[in-house]
Structure formats: C-alpha cells, structure tokens
Amino acid sequence: MPDAPAHPALRPVEIVQALSGDGTIALRDPSGRSPHIVSVSHGVMYILARLDGTRSLIDIQADYMRRFGRMLFSDELAKLLAQLDEAMLLDGPRFRAHMAQVERRYRESPVRAAIHADGVGDDPRAYFGTLLDHPADAEPRGGGRLLGVIAPHLDYARGRPCYAAAYADLLRHTDATRFVILGANHFGARRAVVATRKDFATLDGVVPHDGEFMQRIERRLNADLCEGELDHEREHSVELQVHVLRHVLGDRDFRIAPYLCPDPCGPTGTRPSDGRGVDLRDFAAGLGETLRDDPTPTCLIAAADLSHVGEYFQDDTGMDAASLARVEAHDRRLLNSLAAEGPEAFRSAVAATQNATNICSVGCIYVLATALHGRATATMRRYHQAVTREMRNCVTCAAVDFREE
Template sequence: MEHPRARHDLEFIPFDHEGRQMILVRDRLGLVPYGTGVPPGLLPILALMDGLRSLDDLAREITALQGGRSVSREGILAVLAELDQAGLLDTERYRAAKTQAAADFAAKPIREAVFAGQAYPDTRALLAPYLDAILALAPQDAPALPAGARLLGIIAPHIDPEAGKAAYGAAYAPLRGLAPKRVVVLGVGHQIIRGLYCLTDKSYATPLGDVPADAAAVARLRAAGGAAVDPGDLQHRDEHSVEFQAVFLRHVLGETPFSLVPVLCGSPLGALSGNASRAAFLDLAGPFLETLRELAATPDTLVVAGVDFCHIGPKFGHDKPAQLLEDAATAHDAALLDALAAGDAEAFWAESARVKDRYNVCGLTALATLAEILPPSDMTVLCRDIMREKETASAVTFAAAAVTAR
C-alpha cells in the first residue's frame, strides 16, 4: 500500500452526537456498518489519499495538517490498516466486495425500488394519493407553456420528494394526458468512477408497477459510448435519481405502456481529466450523444432530466454557511437555465467554468447532455426552490422546467 487510495463511493454526513460533531459514513456497498461515525478531522486525511501520494508524501502532509506534530511512515501504515479494516480504503478487500456486489446485481432481473418506504410510501394505496397531493402543489402562478406546443422533455428535481414537493408537482403536472412510448431519464450517478455515463437494461420496480427498460436502446447507447460509458451497471442499484423519476412517471402516465432508457450521468471533473469544457465533453461523449439525440428525436419519446443544482454550505465543503452563498448560487442556477433556454451549450459550459464549479452542481453532466440532444426548442422555467438544512447550515437548490418544440 505504497500509494493508498481512499474510496470515492462513500457519503459523509455531518451530525451532532451528544454535543460532539461527528461524520456519519454512508456506504451503499455495505462494507462500512450502518451508523458508523468518524471524527471530522479524518476527512482531510482521507482526501490526501488519492492513489498518487506515497507514504512519505502523506507523512509530510499529515504532519503539516497537525500543525507540525510529527507522524512517521510506520504511523501512517498503522492508520491505513485501521482504515482498511473499517472499509474506508480502495484495497483488494474493497474491490472483491464490489465485484461480488456487481455479480449479485447483474443476476437480478429487475432493479428493486430501494427507497420505497423511506423516501415515499411503499404501497399503491398510500403512494398514489401521496403523489396526487404533490402534483396539486404545482405553483398556481407558474408560467403557462406555449399554446399547442409539443412537450419534448422536462427538468425535475431528484431531491427527496418530501423536500421538493412544489418543484416535482410543477415538473410532472404538464405530463398529464401524454402517452409517450419511451422516456429517456438522465439521472445523476453520484458514484460513477469510470466514464461519464452508466446504463442498465433492467426494469425499474415501483409500488405502482414495473417500468420496463428499452433494452435495444440501451444496447445501442452502450455500443456507441465506448470509454464514456461504465462497463457495468452496479451504480443503478442504490441510486435514487432515476428511481424517483420512474415513480412519478408510472403514476402520471397511468396505464400508458412505456419503456425507460435509464442513464446515470457522472461528474465531468474526473472523466474529462480536469478539462471540464464543452470541447472535451464532445470529444469523449460525441458518439454517445449522437445516438441519444437520434433516440430523443424519435416520435413519442420524452426526455426527463432528474437533477438538482447547487449544493452549498459546510456539508458540501464550503467554509461558509449556505445563507452567505445563496445569492451567488441562485444567480448561477439562473445563468445555467438561461443558457439552456437559449440553446447555447457554449454559454452553459462557460458559466460553469466561470465559477469553477464552486457550487457543486451535481446535475451538470445531465443538463449538458440535455443541451446537446434536444432540437431547437423553448424552455419554460416553472419553479425554482431551495432546501435548507438548518443542522448543517447547508442547502440544495433545484428547479422544474418544461421544454417544448419550437
């Protein structure tokens, strides 16, 4: 373990335990036991373990972090052994567990409704009225869509439905009465490490009935995607961003038989080797985007981007409370939406570059993909909202919008 690497697929959630600040570790793979907490001081040390720094490098940098209190190479090895045992490192033990999890998921014929009973009711009898109540919360003063215009797609949140009720209602209300045969869902792959996209041809289960995948379309995209597409589909197993859209779609479209093209979109920062620009994006994902554009242009196909926008405050790495960042973050949201509404993909990437992704827009790749695959169109922003988390002085922004044919 000369160049140790921390796992990149863990979530760290600040919480207060008996007056002491701790970090809850959430591990969808299950190697880290549920409820495990670590001290906040461990996070900057894990951040140094990037697979590039040697043990000697780590000893020097951790010594600096500790204000000059020396740490030896042997001390680092002892800490690494504890971190590996705790499941926090990318080691053989972790990779074997991930390989087994991927094999187990591959053997399943369906992607289960993981968040049923947690983020939304898990029975038809309770879920249908719950979703109807959310749809009824669509803002009454939302702008009207152009009269007679054909709906090409929507932007919806993927935040917890309870937190994003008004925006979910605004996004999905326009779908009532539609009967698409296929829905392309651009979700956010929070755990994608290889490539920009992750696909699955598994049906998505919901308490209202399963939504079958368009296996032929998924196969076309996988063949076209090359290095832009993760070769597996394990990231779909525990990801909520497509699941929430599948639940709303199944409800709003009723008995309409439709298929799903579930596309998880990862962060451009790693996949584009630090060059998060439109040119680099098109260079890597061009053939994938062209195939997706062809699918989106097919009659009776709808595109849904299930995204959140800015993630601000200490929970997301900022040294200021979200309240002090809100104005700048919401202005960034508005600029991104304006660029999308204008059909100006270059302006969209330029706005992201302007702030150097300071505000952690997790839906950046999904929105950039949307900008590339839709024909000339009009966008109507229906709702913008923010979820404030008082306990962590942090916040998440999100929006609802409809895209109509010009």
C-alpha cells in the same frame, strides 16, 4: 488485513457530523457501499487526509511527526488501516472482491431493485397524490408537444414544488410511451455516460426498459454504454423519476431508457476525464439522431438538481436572504443562457465559473438540450431553493419544459 498496503488509499468519505462534544468527527461512505459510520479524532483525520494512494507508510508517519511532534508507531498505523479495511473504506483487495460480488449479482438480475423510496410509506398512491398537488405559483404549461422536462432528483419532500410543477399534469401533455431518463452519476466509478439495460422495480410494479432502442444508440456510437452499469445500482436520480412516472401515467404502458451523465465542465470538457468511453457531446448527438429516426412518441427527462451551497458542501455561501438571492440569480442566468443560447453556451457558462455553486447535473441537462436542439423551446415553470438551515445547506432545483417548436 494481513499486511498494510504500501501506499494506502482511502475511498471517498463525507463528514456527517462535525466535531462533537467528545471531539470526534463522524464519517461515512456517501455511495452507501460501506454501511458503517466511523468516528475519528482530529489526529486521525489528519492521517486520513494523507491516504491518497501516493504516500508510503513512512511518508505518512513522517508527516504526522512534523505536524504533532510525536511518533506514529507502525503498529498504530497498521491497526487504523485494518479497521478502515474492515469497514470497506480502503480501496484494496477486500473492497474490490466485495464489489466484484456485488457487480456479479447486479448483472445477473433482470431488474434493478428500488432502494430510494423509504419515505413514501405504505400507500404510494396517496403519497404521490399529495406530493404532486399542483403549486399555484408554477407557470402554466403552454402549447406544443412536450418533448422534454427538467425535474429534480432531490428527495421528494424537499423538492416537492418542482416535482409537482414537472409531473402533476404530465399525462395530459405528452403521449410518450418511452421516457429517456438522464440522471447524474453522483458516486459511480465511470467518467463517461453509462446505461443499464434493466427493468426498474417501483412501489407499484416493474417498469420495463427499451433495450432495442438503447442498443440502436450503441450501434450508432459503436460503443458499449453498459460497461460500468453497476453505477446505476445505488444511484438515486433516475429511480426517483421512475416512481413518479409510474404514478402519474397510471395504466399507460411505457418503457424507459436510463442513462447517467458525467460532469462536462472539467479540463477535458465533454470528453471523459479518464479517457475511457464516449464523449458526452457524441452521445447527446447520437441520442438526438436516433430519436429523429424513430416514430415512437418519446419524452426526455433530465433528473437534475442545480446549486449545492453552504457549509455542508464545503462552501462559504451563507443561508441569509441576500446570499440565497445571489444563488438564485446565478441559477436563473444559467437557465436563461440554456433557453436563449443553447446547450453549449450553458455548459460554457458553468465551466467559466469552475462550477462555482456545485451544480451536480450539468451533464444530463446538456444532453437533453443537445438532443432536442433545434426541435424544442425551453421554458422554466418553477424554481425552488430547499434550505436546511440546521445542516447549513441549500440545494436548488427547477422545473423546465421543452416544447416542440
């Protein structure tokens, strides 16, 4: 790093280990763009918190002096910044050049590689057969054509009850040959809906995408939804559904249309927070209109988890039974509002609490429900809380059917 940046900016990091015996904190890049885990002291954490792109080097040094009563020398700060830059944790020329190469490779490949199925093992058919053993406590599927499903994007092991409820007998309940998969954009750069016109590699072959259908939506919206498609490369929410679909549909030929949806609960609502891209409400309406004009049997899937609570998520919700019961009641109230009052009521209910329980998938649930509004009725078939007490966290999910009215 020849020269320290004038206003250094740290890329998003997360704590993977709190203060350990040696007084250090382990940090990593949650997007996986940097493979490095770095260990830092409490004093260095104070510096990192000030690398927001607005403070100058002198500002950072002055803050450090006020907090710790000693000088942070320029060569110390420059050395730290160089180490962060080398680890691809600074947003600067090195990282941007790296990402330009990554994006070029992704755009040139016709297939999105599978990167989120490490735990499946060497026999995916046996693994998914066990995963999808139908839970006895799931509500039975009703009548009417299945037009949409909410399924988890939690890892398979922790989300198993709802994966099973959503997918175990899917083959018998839909004749769809196209699946529109709506995921969450956990770590991507885009603040609007983003598509990728790539086939998806799975553990059992490649699943093709429906490029013609996706382009029809773009023409309707007069927008390029694939701008920023690199966000799909490392996102897990869509990929996990494709592996399961490939298993449960067996020999059926089918195509997918993959989209990542932003959070519509912030100050700008369904409009992109940075002003760039399509309004999520317009996308959802355009998707619904395109489906109504299309004879191909289609099923929508919202790859959605619900609440994320506990210390791991910088949240003070306890892991005791009473606290988790309150989380469940909150989740159920929101899903009841979705079923009874519709997608706008659901979105507004989450926004009214400032998304108090950190629901990561409001956008994709909203799009599915909006696209099917007036055509399908929502029924929750299973609710599940994946509690990891040693990590002090809980992630919740549900399996919800949308059946033709």
